[in-house]
Amino acid sequence: MFRPHSRLPWFGGLLIAMHFGAAVPAAAAEPYDPWPGLVQDIFNNRAMNDAAGVIAIEMPARAEDAAIVPVTLRATLPPGDARRVTAITLVIDQNPAPMAARFELGADASVSEISTRVRVNNYSDVHAVAELSDGQLYVAKTYVKASGGCSAPAAKNVEEAKARLGQMRFRQFAKPAEGPVSGAREAQIMVGHPNNSGLQMDQVTQLYVPAFFVNELRVWQDNSLVLSMEGGISISEDPNVKFTYVPNGAKHFRVEAKDTEGHVFEHEWKVEGSGT
Amino acid sequence: MTDRFAMLVLLAISLAPNVTKAQQSPLPVSEAAPGVFVHIGVTGLMTRENEGATANIGFVIGNDSVAVVDTGGSVIEGRRLLAAIRAHTDRPVRYVINTHAHPDHVFGNAAFLRDGISFVGHKNLPRALAARGQFYLDAFRRIMGDELIGEVRIISPTILVDGPRELDLGGRTLRVRAWPAAHTDSDLTVFDEQSGTLFAGDLVFLSHVPVLDGSIRGWLAVIGDLGAISARRVIPGHGAVSEWPAALADERRYLERLALDVRGLIAGGKPITVAADTAAASERPRWELFDDYNARNATAAFSEIEWE
Numbered sequence: 001m002f003r004p005h006s007r008l009p010w011f012g013g014l015l016i017a018m019h020f021g022a023a024v025p026a027a028a029a030e031p032y033d034p035w036p037g038l039v040q041d042i043f044n045n046r047a048m049n050d051a052a053g054v055i056a057i058e059m060p061a062r063a064e065d066a067a068i069v070p071v072t073l074r075a076t077l078p079p080g081d082a083r084r085v086t087a088i089t090l091v092i093d094q095n096p097a098p099m100a101a102r103f104e105l106g107a108d109a110s111v112s113e114i115s116t117r118v119r120v121n122n123y124s125d126v127h128a129v130a131e132l133s134d135g136q137l138y139v140a141k142t143y144v145k146a147s148g149g150c151s152a153p154a155a156k157n158v159e160e161a162k163a164r165l166g167q168m169r170f171r172q173f174a175k176p177a178e179g180p181v182s183g184a185r186e187a188q189i190m191v192g193h194p195n196n197s198g199l200q201m202d203q204v205t206q207l208y209v210p211a212f213f214v215n216e217l218r219v220w221q222d223n224s225l226v227l228s229m230e231g232g233i234s235i236s237e238d239p240n241v242k243f244t245y246v247p248n249g250a251k252h253f254r255v256e257a258k259d260t261e262g263h264v265f266e267h268e269w270k271v272e273g274s275g276t
Numbered sequence: 277m278t279d280r281f282a283m284l285v286l287l288a289i290s291l292a293p294n295v296t297k298a299q300q301s302p303l304p305v306s307e308a309a310p311g312v313f314v315h316i317g318v319t320g321l322m323t324r325e326n327e328g329a330t331a332n333i334g335f336v337i338g339n340d341s342v343a344v345v346d347t348g349g350s351v352i353e354g355r356r357l358l359a360a361i362r363a364h365t366d367r368p369v370r371y372v373i374n375t376h377a378h379p380d381h382v383f384g385n386a387a388f389l390r391d392g393i394s395f396v397g398h399k400n401l402p403r404a405l406a407a408r409g410q411f412y413l414d415a416f417r418r419i420m421g422d423e424l425i426g427e428v429r430i431i432s433p434t435i436l437v438d439g440p441r442e443l444d445l446g447g448r449t450l451r452v453r454a455w456p457a458a459h460t461d462s463d464l465t466v467f468d469e470q471s472g473t474l475f476a477g478d479l480v481f482l483s484h485v486p487v488l489d490g491s492i493r494g495w496l497a498v499i500g501d502l503g504a505i506s507a508r509r510v511i512p513g514h515g516a517v518s519e520w521p522a523a524l525a526d527e528r529r530y531l532e533r534l535a536l537d538v539r540g541l542i543a544g545g546k547p548i549t550v551a552a553d554t555a556a557a558s559e560r561p562r563w564e565l566f567d568d569y570n571a572r573n574a575t576a577a578f579s580e581i582e583w584e
Contacts, residue, residue, distance in 0.1 A: 060552065064572035066411075068579050070549050115547065117579070121411065146415065148321055150378040150489065151572060154407040157457040157491045157580075158400070164583065173545045190582065200407045238579065242547070 034093045035125060042091065042099055043129065043137065051140035053078065055088065055130035059142050063120040066147040067154060068236050072115040073103070073128050087131040088114065092144075092234050094124035096199060100234035106225035106245075112184060113244040114227070117236040119153035119197070122146050155194060161237055164192030170253060170269045188242040189219060191257045191265060197233040214239050216258040221250035221271070247271065302360035303329075303353065308509065308517045309471030311337040311448070313364065315348075315357065317514060319484050319564050322349045322380055324420045329353045331380040332511055334475065335361050336468050338445020341370035345466050345475045345511075347384030350420070351427045354384025371396050371443055373452060374433060375477025375513065376460045377404035378489070379412045385431040396443065397433030398454045398462040405430050437464060455479065458495035459487065459513075465502070472508035474520060482515025485563035486527050488573040492535055492580055499528050530559050538577045539584075551578040 039045055058072040075085040084107075090100040100118050105111040120126075123146050130138045155161050173186040191214055198211025217229040217239060226245050239257075250271055257265040305313040314334035322328040328349020335344045335357070342361055347354040361369060372388045373396040375381055382405070385395065409430035417425040443450040451467040459478040466475040478487065479495075479502060488495070503521040510520045537555040555574035560566045 060549070060571075064552060065575045068548075068575050070547070070552075070575075072549075117548070122414075146418075147572070148419075148568060149487065149572075150380065150412070152408040152411045152415075154404075154411065155461075156489055156576060157461050157494070158403060159461065160457065160491065167583075169583070171545075192583070199410075200403075236579070238583070240579070240582075 033125075034098065035127065038091055038093060038098055038127075042089065046137055048129065048137045048139040051128070051130060051138040054132070054138040055085065055128055055140050057090075057126065057128040057140045057142050059126060059144050061143075062145040063147045064151070066121065066151045067119055067156065068117045069120045069144065070115065070117055071126070072113065075105075075112050075130065077132075083132045083134050083136075084110075085130045086133050089127075089129045089131075090116075090118070091127040091129070092118060092120060092124055093127065094122040095119065095234045096121060096197070097232045097234055099232055101232065102230045104225075104228045106220075106227060108224050108246075108248055109221065109226040110184070110246040111227055111243055113186075115242040116229075117240050118234050119236055120144050120146065121153050153197070154200075155196075155237055158194070161192075161194040164238065165194065166263065166265045167192035168255060168257070168265060168267045170255065170267070172253075172269075172272045174273070184244050184246050186242065186244050187219075187253065188240065189217070189255050191217065191239045191255075193237070193239060193257075193259060195231075195233065195235055195237045195239060199233075210260075212260055214257050214259050216256075217241065218256045219243075220254045221245075221248050222252055222254075224248055224250065226253075300359045301356060302363045303333075303348075303356040305334065305357075305360045305364075306517075308334070308511055309468070309473045312468055312471050312473045312511075313337075313360070314511050314517060315360070316516065317348075317380070319514065321565070321568060322416060322420060324424060327352050327424060328380055328383055328416070328420060331378075331478075331513055332515075333357055333381070333384070334511060335369075336445065336448065336450060336466075337365045337367060338448035339367075340444075340446025341368050343371040343373060343443060343445055343450055343466070344369055344388060345373050346375055346381040346477070346513075347372060347388060349380040349383045350424045351384055351386045351429075352424065354387025357384060358387055369393050370445065371435075371450075373397070373443075373450075373464065373466055373475075374401060375464050375466070375475065375479075376462045377401055377408055378460065378478065379416055381477070381513070382431070383412075383416070383425075383428045386427060386429040389429065389431060394435050395431055395433040396435040396437065396452060396464075398464045399436045399438040400454075401462040401464075402432040402436070404460065404462045405432055455498050455501075456494050457491040458498040460490040463490070463498075465505075467505060467507060472506070474505055474507035474510045476502070476510050476512050478513035480510055480512035480515075480523055481527050482512050482518055482523060483564050484514035485559075485566045485569050486530055486573070487569050488531075488534075488576045492531060492538075492573075492577045496528070496531055496535065499524055499531070526562070530556065530563070533559055534573060534577050535581065538574060538581050542578065542582055548575060548578045551575065 552571040
């Protein structure tokens, strides 16, 4: 099974790639396809199967707001398939840091759908790679056009973003989302964070402002992991993850978020309507 | 060698007059009030064909000097604005005021980069330009081409405005005011008291659907305060010169509808994608460029109102 040897070098590599990436002109008429290189860097060149029937990715055809592009990942394994999806990696090929997020799916939570919001800098393929419990990888792909007009993958209201640092919201939805798993419910976690890309240059020092983002997010039902996310700077400001899961009878949800400056944000909420 | 030189000379002769003429032909401007001039931008997206000239830009002439309010969407447009100024006065340009960070308002700045001219902006403008400048250059190079974007420079203001401030043009005072996050988080207005003319930048849209890139709740609050300015007319960022404060009505209605629809969707547990498809749909027939910006506005409004 693919596992980064250690989390720190993995993110260190991302940051280096990000700075080189920023220097590459984005104007090329036919941009070179970064995907083969990304398969090598992120997935160690492992073989990929076509994802039809295993995982699906849904995004709008155009990034209307470059800073907030909704993406939904669906695990669509048929009921008879004994395997489960253990992880999904989201890659935005043309972004300065292509590796947007890696979600690990809890063994007992039957997470069947994950929605989040990402930044999209350019016309780009977006790949979702599912890893199954038998170690096989499956890849699904979509294409997003860059936003038009004056939309930018940057903060709209910097002061408010700063003021919201560390706030957490958790919402549980009464109706289960559509999906093959019966008894499924839906919940959403929001973490107030600028998720700063670090691509801005300080006017005075001429140095890049360091990146400052949520790099780990974990959600549990009591002590059972529902979902974890390792995130990068392609995740939008105020990271927002909505997911469909199957309740395990737990009384509480617990969420922990960590950022690149070592802040840890934790909160716990009562499970609403458990047992119904 | 000689042939090549001759060819270059021929090329220079054949190209130079056209380029110079095109770049120096004065931008058409109208006199909105005595000494207050405006070029009305085309209602559309910035393209190679329109040279980025989509925003309203203008200038005010005092006894001693001239202030420019926004410089347009390309250096060519900025140069043509300068030519228009020269066609009306020989007084020196003293200030270039940028009403916010968007490319259709600041990409012409380089045309005014010379001794004696100070750039004026919201205290947040340098930060916004630092965060967005390179992205805008890359994005608009794709759309408008190297020829138009190659000479654009991201120029940060040296006179930073935090709250109200006055600029003296000699016998004429401009009241410049920085606002809390609304259209963007670097919005600035310029009020010429003498003529009662308010340059609102993109805090006011008419005909062109408003574009939300700051805070919808902030913008609705700012509209209330803007209405208290005792102007006679407004030069909006986009749309026709109009009576004040009646010009605020359409924009307020649109933003209120958008906020109301988005609140309803959030309360009903609907996803952000549904907001992009449906919020403020009833406003569609009332605006130009609705399909270019409404889904984006709805997305931005949703992610903000979700935190209420």
